[in-house]
Amino acid sequence: MSDISIKVDNLSKRYRIGLKEELHDTFVGSMVDWFKSPFSNYTRVRSLSTFSNDGESDDVIWALKDVSFEVKRGEVLGIIGKNGAGKSTLLKILCRITEPTDGQVFISGQVASLLEVGTGFHSELSGRENVYLNGTILGMNKSEIDKKFDQILDFSGVEEFIDTPVKRYSSGMQVRLAFSVAAHLEPEILLVDEVLAVGDLEFQRKCLGKMEEVSQSGRTVLFVSHNLDSVLNLCGRAILLENGQIASMGETKRIVNQYIQQGYETMSVRKIAERTDRRGDGQIRFTSIHLVDDNGRKVEYIRTGDTFSFLIGYASSNDQPLKNVSIRILIADEMERFITHFWSKFTGQDFKDIPSKGSFVCKATRFALMPGEYGIAIKAFVKGDLSDKINFASKLTVKTGDFFNIKRADDYKGLFVSDQEWHVENLNEEF
């Protein structure tokens, strides 16, 4: 048996969007045209699903173009990308729901696809009847469902109501039951599209647990998701799709970072002064943000252990001096989790009276954050009211540095470095 589960070879998928001339989606319309001028209209009538051989016209888009990759048996591969990148189209082709325009796919092994939870559920039927219906739609046999029925019931938590019509269930119960059926599929290859986005916390945890179980079971899994946390947790490798093509492929952490970088770049490309996505009453406005090193020089990045400053330009909206200003700088990681912040009031700095234009300087000493990419958000308060707030004001790139000043940089792991000192003592009898 081959080592490769799925081999995708130059896969392409073309769709026709909008129409140059009016194409009929009514039979009468196409028949009338057919009588009017046989030859040209025959090709037009069929063109919804066919394309002339000289290819490109401007109402045609390539949802996927020349996508090639391999998935080894037992591997869990993540597929990420912006909306419209082609992820769902790729999955649909692999699930044989739609046909490729070009290229081919080789799949070796039993396949089950999970693009949606509760496919085929009928509200008038009972939970039990829907389990069988949904199960057979997903590809199980009746005997297989019979065997697993108790497990499915148990996982779903709706035992009491299994014989009531599903339309009486809460939406949470429906989702739990549907997912429970899907969770008991046992194919060799599983193709999953973002199905975990629904349900309460307990349910989400259950889903993730099941996904982990699946990914460790030796099954080949293809996982399309926007939930970067779960992609990082479950997938060993990932593919980043962009505009229907593979932008990059490789170790999950690297790919996820790349994806996030793209997000940042489109965000902070515009200068602070021109940013319009800000909040606050506007008495004070940020105009720029820079990082400067210990010598006052502007830098693009800092190292762990560096002493540096944030240099944040500001201007008051009415050209008057400002009173009682406080400034807050928030640092978040690539998952937008809040890590640490700087707040002028922490050090007792009140900014009671400041000129109408200038720059705030916040000095950070021996910065302890790990190497990585972080996002900076900035907020200004005047007399306690929020006056300006910009998310993703800038990137903060932290590189490996020499925190302990021992003339050697190290890859400290974790979120931040703890200041420390080591030595040996003679053994004390009391211990």
Next chain:
Amino acid sequence: MSSSFKSLSQTIIIKPKSGWQLIDWKELIEYRDLFYFLVKRDVLAIYKQTIMGFTWALIRPVFSMIVFSVIFGGLAKMPSDGIPYPIFSYAALIPWTYFSSAMTASTQSLITGRNIFTKVYFPRLVIPLTPVVSKLIDFLIAFVVLFGLMAWYDIPPTLNVFWLPLLIVMMILAASGIGMWLSAMAIQYRDIPQGIGFLSQLLMYTAPVVWPVSLITEKFGSKAYLLYGLYPMAGVIEGFRAALLGHKPMPWALIGMGAVTAVSLFFSGSYYFKSKERIFADVA
């Protein structure tokens, strides 16, 4: 390796297909459980919440019979081959109701079922064929009234009733064939479902439901009679009448012609359906 799962463990190759495709009968058989549950869903869902439950299957043919008897039998004095008009029309209404409802439901099946085949793979042929099977239940229930009518009019069935299964197969083939053609067209062309109700009406009047086939032989001669047999329901309906009521011999000429049409409809329908299958998810 769970062997009860679909045995697709050989390598599948997915690539663009072109032209006419063969039907994968093996695959259809593998998915028989799905077929069973889809039929069950159809049957149960309609009757679950209705108080009268399965008696709805009787209402359409019975009330049609009453109206036809009054209007065509009574007012218009339509000839009925010497049998009382009510049972003359009811014997026709049973197969006709099945044919018309199966054909209509089958035509719309891809549209109403679009949320399952756009999410999961299974042989799409299952979809238009499901109503063809589920409407058989209604068909069988309607027979109950027929037996009542036969007792009332004191008409015993003839030995020809043993041919009824053949006629049933014919009507199933005809309904599925048309269903496969029209469902595949309906998903591409949105005016088809609107026309199907109308088509069904027209087809009923062109079938010998309210009038006897003997009228054609009278008016147009025996050549026309033979040609008319190409309409599969002609043979089925007259065959039902002959077998159940015994007023004539079985119309084998009509049945023969009709069988040819029914079989051709079935195979051509399934090939057309398969050839268009690949775009269903794209145009649904």
